[in-house]
Amino acid sequence: MASIPHFTGAYISGTELAPDALRTAGLIEQLQQNGLEVQDVGNLHLPDELPRHNIPPVRNWPAPRMLWDLLQKDAQEWLNTDDFVLMLGGDCSLVVATAQAHQAIHQEKAYLLVLDGHLDALVPSASRCIGAAGMGLWFLLQDRGQWIEPSGWDAERIRLVGCQQMPAETFGVEVMTLAQLTEGSIVERVSHTLQSIPPDAKILVHFDVDIMHKDAMPAAYSPSDIGLSLSEAEALVATVLRDSRVTSMEMTEFSGARDTTGEYARRLVELLARALAARA
Secondary structure (H helix, E strand, O other): OOEEEOOOOOOOOOHHHHHHHHHHHOHHHHHHOOOOOOOOOEEEEOOOOOOOOOOOOOOOOOOHHHHHHHHHHHHHHOOOOOOOEEEEEHHHHHHHHHHHHHHHHHHEEEEEEEEEEEOOOOOOOEEOOOOHHHHHHHHHHHOOOOOOOOOOOOHOOOOEEEEEOOOOOOOOEEEEEHHHHHOOOOHHHHHHHOOOOOOOOOOEEEHHHHHEOOOOOOOOOOOEEEEEOOOHHHHHHHHOOOOOEEEEEEEEEEEEOOOOOOHHHHHHHHHHHHHHHHHH
């Protein structure tokens, strides 16, 4: 288990508190009680000062790039193992670095399964400032060396599940909308997506808690009026984690600042503990 306590891609703070909130809520103890061995390598060490501003095109730049360069190096060490790796964010922008690290290790066998209410592929624009949390997949797929080193990713190796609505531009990513995911059995629907991934693939899972409805997860960075219930989210995550090709998962967009009592951190701890126990 590793932690990335940052909000470099976000407008306001909160997500940097998530890893410690989940530890306080008993994540390690819950995992151990479910029979799992846990090694906590601690938090990614970030510079004391990271730029923060609201100047177009990318909010807080170059802070996101500074995070990615540090995280990619550490993530390659974390992910270069036969053990399952759980990474706790942090806002969604961290996927740029973790996906690059995953790609560096597994090359053409590297796949990315995104469980998210949105396709985070907004395009930089000189006329407005956008946070890198909403741009991660664009950086992986469309940038050709201007913002980051070429990533090696192509859309054919990325799947998005749970998107609130079909994006006008998917950049070639296969998308299963929330309506499609819930129109029958969630287990069957996500299993169908998993079947589209080659049998020798190595899958990194990106789990954004805003895939859940605000009644289930009001402590998401951006609580949503559309989304899964807590039990539906657990069924989705548990089904994905039971796939032996999944090597690692990152969880993002939980705001410790919105969780003043710790209740919602405990909900996530229970969800993760049961889903990982089902994998074991």
